[in-house]
Amino acid sequence: MTAIETFIARIQPLVGNRISTNATVRQHHAHGEGWQSPDPAAQPDVVVFARTTEEVAAIVSACHDLYLPVIPFGGGTSLEGQLTATKGGVSLDLSQMNAIPEIRPQDLSCRVQAGVTRQQLNGLLRSDGLFFAVDPGGEATLGGMCATRASGTGAVRYGTMRENVLGLTAVMADGKIIQTGGNVRKSATGYDLTGLLIGSEGTLGIITEIQARLHPLPETILGATCQFSTLADAVDTATSIIQAGLPIGRLELLDDVQMDACIRYSSLEGYRPLPTLFFELHASPASVTEQADLLREITEYHNGLSFRASASPEERTRLWKARHDAFWACMAYRQGHKGMTTDAVVPISAMTDMITLAKQDIEESGLVAPIVGHVGDGNFHTVILIPPEPDGWARAQALDHKIIQRALDLGGSISGEHGIGIAKQMFMHNQHGNDAIMVMHAIKRALDPRNILNPGMLLPAAVSP
Ligand SMILES: Cc1cc2nc3c(=O)[nH]c(=O)nc-3n(C[C@H](O)[C@H](O)[C@H](O)COP(=O)(O)OP(=O)(O)OC[C@H]3O[C@@H](n4cnc5c(N)ncnc54)[C@H](O)[C@@H]3O)c2cc1C
Structure with missing residues (x-):
């Protein structure tokens, strides 16, 4: 056998x-x-x-x-x-592990099995006036979101999976079951095993349950957008909003090409294919009005063309659905093309330089690559559309690598939320240095000496000293 x-x-x-x-x-x-x-x-x-x-x-x-x-x-x-x-x-x-055994409204936390999706969880939490704030676009599971250290449009206000997970149940490589963290907001009890498993992409343990942190649904939510004639104005606006300390709920950038794709895919009438910021404010009615005034002022200072705000839930849903469907809008934008996504992050102060240079790189490459991003975190994606020609993959990869290298040169990171997988391994040495990679290998060997957990993923070979 x-x-x-x-x-x-x-x-x-x-x-x-x-x-x-x-x-x-x-x-x-x-x-x-x-x-x-x-x-x-x-x-x-x-x-x-x-x-x-x-x-x-x-x-x-x-x-x-x-x-x-x-x-x-x-x-x-x-x-x-x-x-x-x-x-x-x-x-x-693990997708059939989708039970939600415990919701603790008074502790603002819950325990879910790893196959639960955020859509499923938020559907259940609504009646308690609570929500789980991490929102990657797809129908991802909370286990997968832990494993990739996911985030999304809410991270600028509520943080990534790292900040929204209090504890885990995990199965280690030899089949032993462990609990990490717990139902408390902070803990100083030795190595942070929750943090180690989050972002480990299935290479250190299998997460089976998650103790997740919840947030009260905001009293008032105001959606807003502003279009700009230049990409630099749009990014400068985003930077100023963060630097002003405005507690923005969501802050997303779509460049002219991404807007064109979204207008076509999601029928966004009334919008032009121009660089656009999508905003959301979460606060009390009085604070939302005050914050919206400040937001409008900042957009005007940066030559915003059309600031529109709406408290209508239908309008908000329409806009944010279009934003969440941005990846599919890109896929539909050019027939027969596949997508390669960059996921670079740079310090907030370097964002305008980074995105302007990336746009130049895209233009020089002759490829179509819409830019969409969680600019409130300094994180953005280019969805490089791979032409169905023999050299299509190589051209897309060359552009991808150029943008990643620019992020590293500006003191940034090769991934903000999608993780490393196979695609980004070749940049791990540049990101961390060989000594740090050796430490990661030592952790992997200690926890999975037979190398059975998702082998070949995340870690590049270490170079012996
Ligand atoms: C349209 C679209 C939009 C997206 N937008 C975002 C975004 O805004 N932000 C973002 O962060 N990501 C985004 N993503 C990427 C993706 O949704 C995330 O990486 C997500 O966290 C993956 O979850 P999953 O359940 O699909 O995991 P999978 O794809 O099934 O697995 C991902 C990795 O996690 C491991 N894994 C899965 N489950 C477990 C478990 N229980 N225990 C241990 N390891 C496990 C797998 O082995 C694999 O290495 C997007 C993807 C799409 C298609």
């Missing part, structure tokens, strides 16, 4: 028909969105759907005994090749 056959014989009695070697199921689990391995063979050999922490522990324990790779799978929306089964093995799908 092969190791895979032994694994199936051991696990099937536990999970029944929640195990599959079907080619379509395996192919679906071999990739996320965006970056895809050029190697079509990089697929899992088998897919298992778990429902409890104990099932996950039994599956990982079997993989440990058999030296089989195990790749956790949440919503499959990651963008950097994180689900590529570089060595085959077992795809462990």
Whole structure:
């Protein structure tokens, strides 16, 4: 019997028909969105759907005994090749772990299984006047969001997954179940294992439950937009808003090309294909009015063409749905093109230089690459549309690398929220230096000596001294 056959014989009695070697199921689990391995063979050999922490522990324990790779799978929306089964093995799908065992309104926290999506969670929390603030665009799971240290449009006000997770239940590489953190706002009790697992992309442990931090729904929400004739004016406005300390709820930039794509895809009537900022203010009615006045003043100072504000929930939903659909608008913008996303972050003070230079790079490349970004955090994406020509991939990659290098040169980071996966590994040395990479390898070896947890992901080879 092969190791895979032994694994199936051991696990099937536990999970029944929640195990599959079907080619379509395996192919679906071999990739996320965006970056895809050029190697079509990089697929899992088998897919298992778990429902409890104990099932996950039994599956990982079997993989440990058999030296089989195990790749956790949440919503499959990651963008950097994180689900590529570089060595085959077992795809462990956690999307059926979608129970919400505990909501604690008085503690502003809840405990959810790893397969819960933020949409599902927020639907349930609304009646308690609460919400979970991290909002990546896709139907991501909270387990996947922890594993990629995700954020989104709310991070400028409420933080990323790092700030919104209080504790975790995780299954380690040998099948042991551990709890990290807890239901408290702060803790000074040794190494921060919650922080270590967040952003580890399935390479250090499998997250099965999350103790999440919640926020009260804002008393008043005001949506606003402003269009600009130049990209620099739009970015300068965003920088001034952050530097003025305005407690903005959301602050997003769409350049002229991204606006054109969104106008077409989401029928945004009344907007022109110009650089545009989307804002949201969250406060009491009196504070919202005061903040909106300041916001308008800042946009006017930076030559804003048309500041519009609306408290109408329908109008807000329409605008933010268009923003959340920006990636799909890009995919629909040019027939037959695929997308490659950059995810650079720079210090707030370097944002105008960064985005202006990136725009120049895009123009020089001759490619179409809309810019969209969480500019309140200094984070932006270019969705490089890969032309369906033989040199399309290489041209897109050259542009991607140029923009990443610019971010590094400006003291920035190669990823703000999408993670490293396979696609960004080659920049890890430039980002961290070899000594820090060696420390990361030491952690990986200590926690996963058989290298079964998502092997080949996140860490580039260390260069021996
Ligand atoms: C349209 C669109 C918009 C997006 N917008 C944003 C955005 O604004 N901000 C942002 O941060 N991201 C964004 N993303 C990227 C993506 O949604 C995030 O990376 C998300 O966190 C991935 O979650 P997932 O459940 O889909 O994880 P998957 O894609 O299934 O997995 C991602 C990684 O996490 C690991 N993993 C999954 N579940 C677990 C678990 N339970 N335990 C341990 N490891 C696990 C996997 O092995 C893999 O390495 C966007 C993607 C799309 C398609």
